[in-house]
Amino acid sequence: SQKIEQNSEALNIQEGKTATLTCNYTNYSPAYLQWYRQDPGRGPVFLLLIRENEKEKRKERLKVTFDTTLKQSLFHITASQPADSATYLCAFMNRDDKIIFGKGTRLHILP
Amino acid sequence: DSGVTQTPKHLITATGQRVTLRCSPRSGDLSVYWYQQSLDQGLQFLIQYYNGEERAKGNILERFSAQQFPDLHSELNLSSLELGDSALYFCASSVGPEYEQFFGPGTRLTVL
Numbered sequence: 001s002q003k004i005e006q007n008s009e010a011l012n013i014q015e016g017k018t019a020t021l022t023c024n025y026t027n028y029s030p031a032y033l034q035w036y037r038q039d040p041g042r043g044p045v046f047l048l049l050i051r052e053n054e055k056e057k058r059k060e061r062l063k064v065t066f067d068t069t070l071k072q073s074l075f076h077i078t079a080s081q082p083a084d085s086a087t088y089l090c091a092f093m094n095r096d097d098k099i100i101f102g103k104g105t106r107l108h109i110l111p
Numbered sequence: 112d113s114g115v116t117q118t119p120k121h122l123i124t125a126t127g128q129r130v131t132l133r134c135s136p137r138s139g140d141l142s143v144y145w146y147q148q149s150l151d152q153g154l155q156f157l158i159q160y161y162n163g164e165e166r167a168k169g170n171i172l173e174r175f176s177a178q179q180f181p182d183l184h185s186e187l188n189l190s191s192l193e194l195g196d197s198a199l200y201f202c203a204s205s206v207g208p209e210y211e212q213f214f215g216p217g218t219r220l221t222v223l
Contacts, residue, residue, distance in 0.1 A: 032209060043113065043201050043214030044154070089154065097167035097208050099144070103153035 002028045006090060006102040013080050014110050021075040021105045023090035028071070028100070030092035035064055035075050038087045038104065047088075048075075080109045114138065115215035117202050123221045129190040132218045136183055136204030142166070143185040144205075144212060145177055149198040160185060161208060192222045 007022035023033070032051040036044035050057045050066045050073070057064050063076040077084050087104040094100075114137035124130055136143050145157040156169035160179035171177075174192075179185045189196060199219050203212040 034211060036214075041217075043115075043203070043217055044212075045113070046211040046213065049211050091154075093209065097159060098169055099156040099159075099167075101146075101154040101156065 002026070002094075002100060004028070004090065004092060004100050004102040006088075006105045010106040010108065012108045012110055015080060015082060017080055019077040019080045019084070019107055019109070021088050021090075021107065023073040023075070023102055025071050025092060025100075028092060029094060031095050032093055033064075033066060033073050034091045034093075035062075035073075036089045036091065038089055040087075044089055077107075082109045082111050085109050113213040113215065115202060115204050115213050117200075117215035117218050119218060120216065121219050121221075123223065124192060125223055126192055126194060128192050128222075129188065130192065130220065132187040132189070132200055132202075132220075134185045134187070134202030134204075134215060136185070136202075137213055140204035140206055140213070141183065142205045142208055142210075142212075143179050143183070144203040145171075145185070145187050146201040146203065147198045148201060148217075154201070157187070159208065166208060189220070194222050196220065197222045 003026045005024045013019040034049045035047045038044040048064045065074045089104045091101045116135045141162045147155045157171040159167040177187045199217045201217045203214045205212045
């Protein structure tokens with residue numbers, strides 16, 4: 001069955017360092033993937049979208065990579081700040097427009 | 112503020128009942144998505160509409176149904192409610208199926 005795994009339930013990173021979050025998928029051929037940020041009790045907020053024919057996308061301190069050979073996406077936050085603490089979700093859409101979200105990684109940036 | 116509105120914000124009801132959740136997408140967005148989020152299951156895709164037509168179906172139970180109206184607002188109907196249906200229900204909208212989604216604030220449903 002199709003499956004998406006995000007690297008851990010919680011990740012603690014020191015302020016100023018780079019946080020790297022992982023999203024792996026199996027039995028799946030996504031057309032594109034997205035990363036979202038979610039704060040407790042609120043709806044997810046879109047961060048970045050990358051298509052299958054793109055290797056890397058950047059936006060300010062954020063970078064996402066998409067490796068269809070490894071079946072993996074990496075999400076990086078450089079110069080991390082306490083305000084970056086949240087849950088980060090990856091999501092894939094396959095060619096029949098169905099969307100699968102990972103369960104998310106809780107990121108804590110320690111001052 | 113994402114521009115997506117959902118009503119009601121909270122809903123408390125009893126098992127066996129039926130409820131309707133409402134979503135108004137951002138101005139100009141043609142796609143509407145419905146999701147269910149519970150603590151153990153994460154964010155589960157239920158259904159997508161594009162310009163009034165059903166586009167894709169996810170893990171939506173037969174007791175649940177949805178529609179998108181000509182003015183593009185959408186409703187999610189949940190019937191024969193069970194305790195396990197208690198969750199946060201999110202609506203999202205986008206310009207089209209392969210574009211970023213903007214999520215509403217959610218409706219928290221509690222079934223007692």
